[in-house]
Amino acid sequence: MELDHFSYRCGVIDCFNEMVRAGLKPMALAHPCPTPAERDSYLPFCEEICGKYGTKFFPEDAMLLTDLFPLSANRGTYNIIFYRDEAVRRTYEDLKAEKAALLAAGQYRGEPRRRLACRFGALLGYPETDCLRMIAANTDREAGDEN
Numbered sequence: 001m002e003l004d005h006f007s008y009r010c011g012v013i014d015c016f017n018e019m020v021r022a023g024l025k026p027m028a029l030a031h032p033c034p035t036p037a038e039r040d041s042y043l044p045f046c047e048e049i050c051g052k053y054g055t056k057f058f059p060e061d062a063m064l065l066t067d068l069f070p071l072s073a074n075r076g077t078y079n080i081i082f083y084r085d086e087a088v089r090r091t092y093e094d095l096k097a098e099k100a101a102l103l104a105a106g107q108y109r110g111e112p113r114r115r116l117a118c119r120f121g122a123l124l125g126y127p128e129t130d131c132l133r134m135i136a137a138n139t140d141r142e143a144g145d146e147n
Contacts, residue, residue, distance in 0.1 A: 010045050017082050021053040025125035026088045032077035036061065039078035046080055057082045058089070064096050066117035068131060070140035088123060095120055109144060 009031050016028035030046075033039035039059060046057045060079045065071060083089050099116055102108035108116075114135060121131035 006041070009042065010049075013042065013046060013080070013082070014049050017049050017053045017055045019125070020055045020082050020084050023084075026083065026085070027092060027123040027125075028082040029124070030080040030082070032063070032074050032079050034077060036078050039080060042080060046082075050082070055082055055084050056086075056089075062096075064092065064099065064120060065142060066099075066120050067113065067135045067138055067141045068117045068121050068126075069134075070138055071142055072140050092120075092123055095123075 013030055016025065016030075019025045020028050030039075030042060033042075036059075043059065049055075050057050057080050060081050063074050063077060063079050065074055081089075081092065083092075095116060099108060102112055102116070114132070117135055118128050118131040121134070122128070126134070
């Protein structure tokens with residue numbers, strides 16, 4: 001049986017929004033899309049599902065890249081971020097700014113780099129032990145760290 005790609009991704013969006021509403025995940029991500037047009041094709045469904053669950057979303061054109069996920073899965077892609085509390089969105093934006101500042105200062109490596117990835121993981125509802133495990137297993141990272 002072949003799955004319909006669009007419907008499958010809508011199911012993921014529905015599930016993650018239910019989890020955000022329940023407080024299991026402060027923030028959730030849709031699947032990354034290779035183009036803004038593909039990502040935007042999901043926006044009408046996002047409006048409907050966020051209305052159903054009382055959650056919010058925003059299209060993301062410059063996703064925060066950390067060692068939590070393989071670089072090739074997210075670099076140059078377009079995503080949709082789901083959340084319930086505006087403080088979560090601000091925290092996400094703060095993490096992006098913090099990474100930019102660390103990069104500018106030549107300090108995006110070692111412990112600050114791991115901490116930033118773990119804080120991003122916490123926004124996604126991952127316990128720190130799982131974040132550290134995911135980071136250790138990820139061999140597809142941005143350049144610039146010896147770990």
